Amino acid sequence: MRTKIIMVSIITAAIMILAVHPVPAHFGAVIPSDDIVTQDDDKILNVQVKFIHPMELHYMEMARPKQFGVLHDGEKTDLLGTLAAAKGKSPDQDQKFTFWSTDYQIRRPGDYTFYVEPTPYWEPAEDLFIVHYTKVCVNAFGMEEGWDQHVGLETEIIPFTRPYGLWTGNLFTGQVLLKGKPVPFAEVEVEYLNETPGNINVVLPPSDPYVTQVVKADVNGVFSYAMPKAGWWGFSALNEADWTLPSDGLEKGVEIGAVYWVRTRDMK
């Protein structure tokens, strides 16, 4: 009798250990060629839309998104038709994967929030679908207006810190919304984009917990994180959708993520 209990305990413990073994964090990514456009800059932005493991540089195959657009001066513009497929891979991946890219001409001053709603991604390892609603903001010609506007996605992060012109070490604060309402105690994953252009100092995490940082929001869904290195940082708040999708005839859960990207620069 006693041995049985011990055996069950050991098996339970083993399952729990397996269950907490970190699965690399998936991140939707929308990365523009610049986060601040001035009159001396190239006014054509290249914007890349990807599904990646940012710290490990891994790409995942990404289908054409369901929705891709830009919010500027209170107006949304559909840019889905402008996306062109491209291929990319990390140095240690032996095959290339699809991501999406567009060139967007900045014509007026103000903040431009690019947003994407991807096609649901089936993740067999987690037995669920993943949909990461992802945003990034670009400022143009010194008019710092619009960055805190809501796009109106099913879930999204609203920046409480102006999301451009950030120094290394700055605190990024944001609020997690689900159907327009704050998510109390939301868990937010944070990752550094190791393939940031011009980054000659690729980060080698000493152990798994360093790959993905985790912070929790307060009762109002507000979280903060201080970014220790120059480059692009992704913030991802995950929730379970109240809807399901079929896979092989079975209804499966959907992980919906609200993802936001910001760029930091060193003070020098």
Add this chain to the structure above:
Amino acid sequence: MKHVNCLLAVLFVVLSASGPALAHKVNLFAYAEGGTIFTESYFPDGKAVEKGTVLVYDSKDQLLVEGKTDTEGLFSFEIPKIDDLKIVIDAGMGHKNSFVLKKAEVEARK
């Protein structure tokens, strides 16, 4: 004494030329369309520069146009010359900035 004056003058120039970190920095944005140049002048928070003076210079610093912004910070004028146009907004109290509209862009929209 002369040195002190000189130093003050240098200091003044340095301060006047200081960068975009000023809290009340004024901005002007311009674009050309259908033979007209449209400008809008604003503070970083989006507030319009009202009754600001707009000065338009050619590449030889010759003044071509002068005008005032309206309550929305807007001022427009016919393309005065196919050239690199330097458009200056002067909102008074040292709030001044400029925008260069390239010749190619002016020419393409004449």
